[in-house]
Amino acid sequence: MNWSNVLGAGALVPLFTAALRLAVPIVLAAAGACLAERSGLMNLGIEGQMMVGAIIAFVTVYYTGQPMLGAVTGAAAGLVIAAIVGYLTITMAVDQIITGISVVILGTGLASFLYLQVFGMTGTPPRIQGTTPLDLPVLSDLPVLGPIVFSQSPLVYLALALVVALWWVLTRTAFGLSIRAAGESPEAADSVGVSVPRTRWSTLLISGAAAGMAGALVIDSLGFFQDGITGGRGWIALGVVILARWNPLGAIAGGFMFGLVDAFQLRVQAASGGQATSVPYELFQAMPYAVTLLAVIATTVWFSRSNSPKALGIPFVPAK
Amino acid sequence: MKKLGTAVAAAAVVGAAVTGCSSSDSGGSGSADGVVKAAIITSGPVNDVGWNQGMVEGAEKLEAEGLIDLTVVQQDSGATSEQIAQIVTDLAEDGNQLIVGHSFNYGEPIKGIIADYPDVLFAYPGGFGDITANLADYSQPFYQGSFLTGILAGDLTETGILAGTAGFEIPVCKAQIEAFADGARLTYKGPGEIQLRPSYIGGWSDAAAQTLEAVNALVDQGADQFSTCGVDAATIEGAKQRGVGVAGYTMDQTPLAPENVVSSVVWNLDEVLRAMIADVEAGNVDPAKYYEVDITEGGLDVVINPAFVDKISPEAMALFEEYREKIMAGEFEVEYKGGD
Numbered sequence: 001m002n003w004s005n006v007l008g009a010g011a012l013v014p015l016f017t018a019a020l021r022l023a024v025p026i027v028l029a030a031a032g033a034c035l036a037e038r039s040g041l042m043n044l045g046i047e048g049q050m051m052v053g054a055i056i057a058f059v060t061v062y063y064t065g066q067p068m069l070g071a072v073t074g075a076a077a078g079l080v081i082a083a084i085v086g087y088l089t090i091t092m093a094v095d096q097i098i099t100g101i102s103v104v105i106l107g108t109g110l111a112s113f114l115y116l117q118v119f120g121m122t123g124t125p126p127r128i129q130g131t132t133p134l135d136l137p138v139l140s141d142l143p144v145l146g147p148i149v150f151s152q153s154p155l156v157y158l159a160l161a162l163v164v165a166l167w168w169v170l171t172r173t174a175f176g177l178s179i180r181a182a183g184e185s186p187e188a189a190d191s192v193g194v195s196v197p198r199t200r201w202s203t204l205l206i207s208g209a210a211a212g213m214a215g216a217l218v219i220d221s222l223g224f225f226q227d228g229i230t231g232g233r234g235w236i237a238l239g240v241v242i243l244a245r246w247n248p249l250g251a252i253a254g255g256f257m258f259g260l261v262d263a264f265q266l267r268v269q270a271a272s273g274g275q276a277t278s279v280p281y282e283l284f285q286a287m288p289y290a291v292t293l294l295a296v297i298a299t300t301v302w303f304s305r306s307n308s309p310k311a312l313g314i315p316f317v318p319a320k
Numbered sequence: 321m322k323k324l325g326t327a328v329a330a331a332a333v334v335g336a337a338v339t340g341c342s343s344s345d346s347g348g349s350g351s352a353d354g355v356v357k358a359a360i361i362t363s364g365p366v367n368d369v370g371w372n373q374g375m376v377e378g379a380e381k382l383e384a385e386g387l388i389d390l391t392v393v394q395q396d397s398g399a400t401s402e403q404i405a406q407i408v409t410d411l412a413e414d415g416n417q418l419i420v421g422h423s424f425n426y427g428e429p430i431k432g433i434i435a436d437y438p439d440v441l442f443a444y445p446g447g448f449g450d451i452t453a454n455l456a457d458y459s460q461p462f463y464q465g466s467f468l469t470g471i472l473a474g475d476l477t478e479t480g481i482l483a484g485t486a487g488f489e490i491p492v493c494k495a496q497i498e499a500f501a502d503g504a505r506l507t508y509k510g511p512g513e514i515q516l517r518p519s520y521i522g523g524w525s526d527a528a529a530q531t532l533e534a535v536n537a538l539v540d541q542g543a544d545q546f547s548t549c550g551v552d553a554a555t556i557e558g559a560k561q562r563g564v565g566v567a568g569y570t571m572d573q574t575p576l577a578p579e580n581v582v583s584s585v586v587w588n589l590d591e592v593l594r595a596m597i598a599d600v601e602a603g604n605v606d607p608a609k610y611y612e613v614d615i616t617e618g619g620l621d622v623v624i625n626p627a628f629v630d631k632i633s634p635e636a637m638a639l640f641e642e643y644r645e646k647i648m649a650g651e652f653e654v655e656y657k658g659g660d
Contacts, residue, residue: 001451005541014540018533112396116365124575125369127557218529227396228363228526267529267537270483270519281489285522 005271006264015263016148021221023259024156025050025214025230029237030255031163031248032210035170038246039203040196040311041185044100045085046211047234048107049078053212055111058128058225059118067131071155071216078212079205081107086204090197093315104234112227130220131155155220159213160252167207167248179203183309186316196316211237236292243296245307257295262288356597358388359416361407364525366394369656370552373424374571378589387597391416396525401429412437417600420444420593424490430455441605443596447492456608458555458592460492462569462616463499465585466547467654468636468644469567470503470620472583473545475636476565476628480508483517483543487524487554493549494518495583495658500547500567502642502655507636517543521551528554532561539564545582556581574625582632583624591618618648 005011011171029046036043043049057074061067085103088094119126131153134140139150169178181189182199190196211234236258243257244250265284360379362372376392383390391414393407404426411419412433420443421430427444434442434455446457473482482504484497501516508514519534521527531551535558538546545565548555552569553576559566560577568574568584592613599605613619622644629637646652 011540014536019534022529022533029639108396112365112394116367116394119367125367127576222528222532222554223561224528224553226525226528226553229528231523231526231529233529262530263533263537266470266519266534267540270517270537270541270543272536281520282522285520 003196003271006267011267013144013147015267016260017152018263018266019256019260020148020152020156021259022262023255025217026233026237026240026249026258027163027255028159028217029211029214029234030240030244030251031166032214033237033241034147034246034248035166035179035203035243036200036207037241037312038170038183038309039067039179040186040309040314040316041204042096042100042313043085043087043204043207043211044097044238045080045081045103045107045234046100046207046237047106047230047232049081049109049208049211050215050218050230050234051107051111051304052081053078053215054219054229055114055225056212057216058126058219059114061130061219062126063127065129067128067155067220070128070220071158071223074216075209075213078215079194079209082208082211084205085208086201089315090200090204093317096313096315108228110285112223115225125221125224128219128222131260133245153220155217159217162210163248163252164211166210170248173203175199180309182316183311186311186314190316190318195318197318200316239296242308243292245299245303246309254292254295257260258292261291302303334598355386356388356390356600357414357416358382358418358593358597359391359393359411359414359420360614361393361395361404361411361419361421361423361426362628363399363425364394364396366392368553369571369573369576371550371570372585374473375420375589377571378591378593379420381590382593382597387594395423403424404429405433408433408442409436411586412440416440418443418593418596422598427455427457438606441596441600441608443611447490451608451610454608455607456596456611458611459511459614460587460588461612461614461620462492462549462585463495463656463658464647464654465620465622466496466567467499467503468640468647469547469583469585470500470505471507471636471640471643472503472624472628473500473565473567473633474504474507474514475545475633476582476631477504477508477514477545479542479544480510480512481517481538481542482545482547483516483519483535483538484547485519485521485531485538486549486551487521487527487551489518491658493658494577495656496549496658497547499654504545506639506643507633509592515557517541524550525553527551531555532558535559535562568579572623574623574627578625578627582628583622586619586621588613588619615647 016093053074055069056077060073061070088099089096131150140146178194178199182196186196240254243254265287269284364372366376381391382388418441425444430442443456447460450457482501486493497518504514521531531554538560547567548569556576559580565582568581570587572584574581
């Protein structure tokens with residue numbers, strides 16, 4: 001096999017660009033989930049929120065031709081689906097795991113149903129034109145950095161900016177303090193006047209909107225919609241939350257690592273000539289998951305413990 | 321195709337969208353008017369211009385001919401074995417005489433049901449002659465058509481690097497991709513020899529983003545003609561984005577990328593279903609058959625995108641026509657390299 005096809009100077013730019021494209025939806029969904037989990041709420045329904053966000057964004061862009069508007073409606077759709085999770089888990093104190101999984105099934109089926117209802121059977125399946133990658137004067141032409149950092153879709157920058165904003169909210173604002181208090185010790189937070197249900201509602205809706213927009217990002221680069229289009233990224237995002245130590249900035253690193261290994265394995269497989277190689281292709285496919293799992297173990301050992309929010313997954317019923 | 325609107329919303333809630341579900345004459349054992357009651361369960365949207373739509377259109381053709389009374393149930397790739405088993409049971413209870421589960425994954429759940437309905441012919445696309453009592457298998461001899469699409473690809477490729485994308489390294493896909501390269505070897509003039517780069521994604525429609533990146537990786541490494549097996553939507557989109565050629569899969573996929581789809585292998589599923597219906601009418605359901613309706617029996621064809629007719633050299637076009645006739649007449653057999 002010719003390794004320069006994967007790791008040569010000319011191959012690294014497309015490798016990192018592909019990694020970023022694969023990573024950004026995961027990073028955004030994971031960053032939103034970080035906030036929800038820090039407030040003590042597990043939003044396991046992310047995959048369903050992404051699917052509904054993806055189909056609503058797709059329909060929006062198809063009829064308006066505005067990818068940015070699609071990102072907004074996608075986020076709104078994710079938020080609406082998250083509200084179902086909120087009503088069940090916060091208002092009704094239903095088990096968060098069961099609710100989350102139900103919402104994934106609901107979202108997946110709903111997206112499939114909406115797609116068929118809107119577009120029906122046609123000879124020419126619907127396609128959309130996603131956002132055009134930026135072409136900044138000077139910056140986009142920089143060697144190496146230009147194509148990777150300065151030539152992405154505007155949605156990618158928006159998503160990354162939102163992730164940084166979420167980190168800022170969580171770590172630098174009074175609301176962020178309430179979030180962390182609600183997740184670590186909801187009774188104590190309640191006793192000093194923090195409304196735990198309201199805090200959890202806020203973070204959940206933020207998480208749903210982030211997941212919905214992540215779905216919009218997926219269809220933006222693909223240009224089409226089909227069943228299962230988000231391909232389990234919602235579940236991967238939940239893994240990235242642990243890897244990120246419940247920190248939105250960590251989600252950038254964790255998500256990018258997953259995207260990089262995924263992009264790398266696809267390129268190694270292609271360069272090695274598929275079945276002509278002595279290494280089974282299943283090994284390549286398992287790489288992103290294996291590396292993510294190892295990274296979770298490594299970070300947990302490195303920090304000597306799991307520092308998950310103490311009240312994570314436990315419904316909070318305020319004292320009367 | 322009949323519709324049962326009320327089922328749709330409920331089905332969406334359990335993760336399945338039902339596009340149509342015959343209920344008007346539930347119960348009993350088939351229609352009294354000599355028309356075979358047949359049901360299709362898809363494994364994805366019925367408007368995918370590919371695997372599922374091809375099956376539905378084939379069945380609708382027979383319905384238009386008055387041969388069958390058709391019910392189509394749309395499922396997605398996330399349907400569980402339990403869901404499939406329940407749907408198949410419901411369809412059998414509803415009096416369907418032919419029930420086709422159009423996914424490799426549906427074989428196992430159907431096997432658990434067939435004994436309860438010995439007069440019903442069940443079928444799934446195992447592709448390796450996997451027959452159990454009244455459960456039939458039907459082949460997917462795409463490699464025969466893929467060889468012909470390869471003849472065109474070999475003429476058009478400038479780098480000599482051909483790529484194949486598939487969900488998994490299953491025999492049907494492997495044989496198709498290998499035959500694509502074999503066809504190309506007939507027309508490629510160099511430099512060097514044809515190099516084949518298969519890429520197995522590890523998922524089907526649920527791995528669209530990975531498929532797109534696999535296409536990017538392959539194009540970056542020089543591939544300029546693609547064959548695709550089961551991951552066609554994302555592969556064709558990738559080909560469109562990168563400006564390379566691709567052969568369509570199971571239907572004429574020219575509309576998906578009119579400037580990139582060179583030709584398409586078209587699977588004529590009406591011919592496959594026609595053979596099954598004949599057996600249902602004759603009462604030959606157990607033991608079921610392995611329906612191998614190949615290119616010599618009209619099960620497959622290859623169509624060329626009219627936009628490419630002028631771009632293909634006359635020599636390659638002549639060779640394409642020559643091999644097409646020979647293969648269809650059974651005078652030339654495309655080598656099957658899918659393994660056992």
